[in-house]
Amino acid sequence: MPETYIRTARPEDEEALGLLDRVTWSTLHSVQPSPQPPYDPFFSGRFGPRDHLVAEADGRVVGYIRLGFPTPLAVNAHVRQILGFVVAEEARGTGVGRALVRAAVQEARRQGARRITLRVLGHNTPARKLYEAEGFVIEGVLPGEFLLDGAYVDDVIMGQAL
Template sequence: MSDIEIRGAVASDDRALAELDRRTWSPVHAVMPEPAPGTPFFDAAHPVDEVLVAERGGRIVGYVRLARAYGDLACAEHVRQIRGLAVAPDERRRGVARALVDAACARAAREGARRVALRVLGGNTAARRLYESAGFTVEGVLPGEFFLDGRYVDDVLMGRSLP
């Protein structure tokens, strides 16, 4: 794991992140349609400053998107939300996802946040185990919230306090 570098994304990461997003898309974890080839990763709704990337040997192998949970709403500026996490298939089970989650929580704390929240699909047991191992707990479940790949899927709300 020590050969993984976590850093803030830069605009020139767009193509590599868009390709990673397409390679890792699955109805097991995504509610949005599969990204089309050529779709940029960054746009007005998904700015570069919300993304941390993981690199190994100069290659982007994962990312996490961390945003203010409620935009500029002053009464909730202490809450951040993980809005996306992906790891290259050949890098899974090597500590990349955990390093990204830990880095996102550390960044949120540096920004003055007191809590981090996220949403994960009920059937995504690998992600749920990852988040639980990083201190997140289930705070609610929206049963059958999404109809994906021919079935209804729960939306699981998770969160954790920051020191």
């Protein structure tokens, strides 16, 4: 895998990010239905390019992480949450995911956040191991929160102080 560069997303990344989202979709990490045409735009009024860090290798987008607020409440504005995280199949196991998580933590700190949190499906062992290796701890579990592929799956809440 060529050297990976992490940067803030740009409007012209929209098509590549949307495609990456669609080709990597899986119930391992998504509770949303499988994307079907016509596809919604990747960027929205809620999440624009400024809310995404992109991993680029050889001029290609190979991953992204979305960082936002967990709620619109002012009393919760000191917290950032990872609200989306995808790595292209061919880039998995190469450090791209780790670089994106580290960049998200750094960006949350830069924004003045005091905490960063995320939610991960209980059966997504690779993601959970990565988060734990990067200092996230389990702060709560919602047992059997989702029914995916006929099985009940936990929703695991993880976080860390910044």
